[in-house]
Amino acid sequence: MAKPLPRDPFLSGCWEPWPMEGRIRDAQVSQGEIPRALRGTLYRNSANQRFAPIGPYHPFDGDGMVHAFRFEDGRVDYCNRWVRTEKFLLEEQHGEALFGGLANIAQSDPRAEGTPFHLANTSVVHHAGKLLALWEAGAPFSLDPVTLETEGRFTFDGELGRGGARTSFTAHPRFDPVSGEMLAFSYSMVAPWCVYHEIDAEGRMVRSEQIPVPYPAMMHDFVATRRFAIFPVLPATFRGERIAETGSPMGWEPDLPARFGLMPRQGGPEDMRWFDVDTCFVFHFMNAWDDGEDAVVVEGARFPRLPMAAQTGNAEQKNEPARLWRFRFDLRSGAVREGPLSEIPGDFLQVDPRVSCQRHRHGWAATQGWLGDGNEGFGGLVHYDHELGTETVLGLERGDTTSEALFVPDPKRGTDAGNEGDGYLMTVMHRGAERRSDLLILDALDLCGEPVATIALPHRVPMGFHGSWVPAAD
Helix, strand or coil: CCCCCCCCHCCCHHHCCCCCCECCCEEEEEEEEECCCCCEEEEEEECCCCCCCCCCCCCCCCCEEEEEEEEECEEEEEEEECCCHHHHHHHHCCCCCCCCCCHHHHHHHHHHHHCCCCCCCCEEEEECCECCCCCCCCCEECCCCCCCCEECCCCCCCCEEEEEECCCCCCCCCCCCCCCCCCEEECCCCCCCEEEEECCCCCCCEEEEEEECCCCCCCCCCCECCEEEEEEEEEEEEEEHHHHHHHEEEECCCCCCEEEEEEECCCCCCHHHECCCCEEEEEEEEEEEECCCCCCEEEEECCCCCCCCCHHHHCCCCCCCCCCEEEEEECCCEEEEEEEEEEEEEEEEEHHHHHHHCCCCCCEEEEEECCCCCCCCCEEEEEEECCCEEEEECCCCCCECCCCCEECCCCHHHHHHHCCCCCCEEEEECCCCCCCEEEEEECCCCCCCCEEEEEEECCCCCEEEEEEEEEECC
């Protein structure tokens, strides 16, 4: 018999796991109307713990469960499935958790020895016909885009990990809407510490380059412009030798230099330019662009220090929220200008994908930064308009929590970047009082107006991390 989940703030409320897989045909629209022109699927990944954990639980530890909302003719169907990693299958076989987590990986059960530890719980993306569940410490897992059945590890025909490199793959690839390329990287606590990848529009991994970073940094996200791939090397580190001391490889070393590396996409590591910045940490970037020939601009959600350190053996470190921040790198002089763009705490940043890697006007985020007291999560959404210099905030009822809000272009307006901002935000909301979830569809440029549509689910969709919108094939 499976053990009950322990009392833990990250296993309750908006984080409480959902124990079932299933399907809903023609989900209930409780408010508004789904635009009939919306044809495609919203995929979302969540950290959904299958069994009671061994020892301390970290919110990054849950097993990956992918949720799919499929839109057609003004209707939406829903389904969800766990990703069948080797870890998931072994624990399913034994009926209990066998692996420790980020805070206590050394406590894994001896029965887990020899089985790869992979969670596939962070993001889900679609490229060149493949739907991939991503977790930055392992290879992608390929899923059937309709049934969500797990097809297995995906290594780009063996190119991922070639030459002895580890087969990890970022949960945050970047997509160039002009070239159709997927840009990605791998990081590791063993050498090589960072490897850059380019995947062409047909899904072939055509390039892998080792990036000469100065220490094994935790690099959750990166960013790109039309000319540069940009690597943040910030003093959140992953070191294997730390596990014996704290139980976790993750740590914060603020005495190490914080810097960004800019590598020309038409060049290589030998052409890398490094720029020092003030000590900080960035989980997520909004976008980056080339500011003429002589400068590069990067925007991200900047934390003063690594958040959630108390869950990784550094209890004395207090969480502080992130704020939207701009870095400007002068390629001619080597100077850096940086500073806040907003005082509103926020993360899980979005731009219209039609202007990815290019200058943008509009951006969106979930508000209240990282987790506040009580682990209530994100309590609203914000729209930034850089041209007008305005911020529009949509607040939620106390007890309700939003997840990442994904931008979906209005299909009636075409794919041209000149239509930036014309579209919808889709976000899964946890309704605290009812212990269930809604999918909210909002006008991206009118957050505080009436929702375009609200799709009511009879159950919870656990708090998770990232997802993607995949338009239906013509």
